[in-house]
Amino acid sequence: xxxxxxxxxxxxxxxxxxxxxxxxxxxxxxxxxxxxxxxxxxxxxxxxxxxxxxxxxxxxxxxxxxxxxxxxxxxxxxxxxxxxxxxxxxxxxxxxxxxxxxxxxxxxxxxxxxxxxxxxxxxxxxxxxxxxxxxxxxxxxxxxxxxxxxxxx
Amino acid sequence: xxxxxxxxxxxxxxxxxxxxxxxxxxxxxxxxxxxxxxxxxxxxxxxxxxxxxxxxxxxxxxxxxxxxxxxxxxxxxxxxxxx
Numbered sequence: 127x128x129x130x131x132x133x134x135x136x137x138x139x140x141x142x143x144x145x146x147x148x149x150x151x152x153x154x155x156x157x158x159x160x161x162x163x164x165x166x167x168x169x170x171x172x173x174x175x176x177x178x179x180x181x182x183x184x185x186x187x188x189x190x191x192x193x194x195x196x197x198x199x200x201x202x203x204x205x206x207x208x209x210x211x212x213x214x215x216x217x218x219x220x221x222x223x224x225x226x227x228x229x230x231x232x233x234x235x236x237x238x239x240x241x242x243x244x245x246x247x248x249x250x251x252x253x254x255x256x257x258x259x260x261x262x263x264x265x266x267x268x269x270x271x272x273x274x275x276x277x278x279x
Numbered sequence: 280x281x282x283x284x285x286x287x288x289x290x291x292x293x294x295x296x297x298x299x300x301x302x303x304x305x306x307x308x309x310x311x312x313x314x315x316x317x318x319x320x321x322x323x324x325x326x327x328x329x330x331x332x333x334x335x336x337x338x339x340x341x342x343x344x345x346x347x348x349x350x351x352x353x354x355x356x357x358x359x360x361x362x
Contacts, residue, residue, distance in 0.1 A: 175287060176359075177285065177287050177336075177354070180333060205359055217359065241358070243338075243357075244357065245287065245352075245354050245357055246357055246359030247289075247357060247358055249288070258289050258355070258358070259358040260329070260355065260356035260357075260358055261356060261357060262357050262358070263328070263329040263356040264331040264338050264356075
């Protein structure tokens with residue numbers, strides 16, 4: 127299983143090839159790309175930062191949750207760090223299972239959960255200045271997300 | 280005792296450091312760590328609620344003990360993935 131913080135471009139073929147097995151009939155992928163706008167403002171580029179050791183550990187936790195919920199064990203996830211241009215792949219996920227339903231569910235769960243509990247931060251550079259995009263503050267007591275406000279810098 | 284705390288993202292910017300050393304009482308918890316942090320860097324006081332603390336790479340509640348040998352970090356709200 128691939129759970130990786132990467133400082134080089136994400137290769138989706140590598141992720142899907144890692145799940146190549148004759149019993150797997152459904153393969154679902156999600157590609158998160160850098161877009162040129164955010165909250166009505168133009169975006170020129172992004173920086174992603176991570177706490178790499180904890181991030182990979184939390185990705186493995188997400189994988190464990192997916193196995194428990196959907197019985198899917200064939201997963202590959204990679205998240206970029208560093209400076210990314212518009213159109214670059216920020217995150218890639220692949221999930222495979224015998225049939226499509228579990229693969230779709232696993233893929234959807236993985237991206238939503240990564241955004242909640244994996245310590246990765248996005249700094250947005252745009253027409254309107256620079257801001258840390260703060261999606262989820264993690265509630266320490268429950269280790270679950272709560273809504274956060276963006277911080278301008 | 281002195282503990283070393285990793286700083287990421289916004290926390291790294293406002294402290295200007297990858298890691299900071301904080302003095303906390305023996306037998307300290309995450310709550311004590313926050314007191315020391317706010318004394319040293321008052322900028323945290325206003326938004327302590329949104330900053331999670333991790334101990335040995337797990338999110339930690341206020342009563343979690345911290346020790347000089349622990350890997351500690353300040354975790355501002357995260358924004359991984361891509362909508």
